[in-house]
Amino acid sequence: MTVLLREALGDSLRRVRTDQGRTLREVSTDARVSLGYLSEVERGQKEASSELLAAICDALDVEIADLLLDVGHALRPITTGPVEPALAAATVDAELSEVTDDQVVAGEPTVAAEHLDAVITAAKVVIPAPAGRATALAAA
Structure with missing residues (x-):
């Protein structure tokens, strides 16, 4: 079943x-x-314009x-089942490309590393990290 954007x-x-805890009347007035x-x-039932949505x-x-x-x-x-391995690998590669070597060595938490964990968890796919980063990422 397709959910429409307006819905x-x-x-x-x-x-x-x-x-x-607000009423329609309160929000419509504001x-x-x-x-x-x-x-x-x-x-x-109605499409909201960007101006109306902003209001x-x-x-x-x-x-x-x-x-x-x-x-x-x-x-x-978020899918709970396996995803296409090529798609998961491409996502992981894209996320890892955002992590600099300095961040990995320093053990600095990064948004990319958090996204990587989420991607791997959601994908239920085991994808090896590129050579040289596996140990440093695991330690971070």
């Missing part, structure tokens, strides 16, 4: 609003959008980027 956006907006229109956006996010005191990340996760949930 995922609406679900995320509703979740943020209800988590804050965002300066009609109550009915906001309701239709939350139900995935709603401001009213909810949430960053648009954070909302879109949540929507992205809803549209493409």
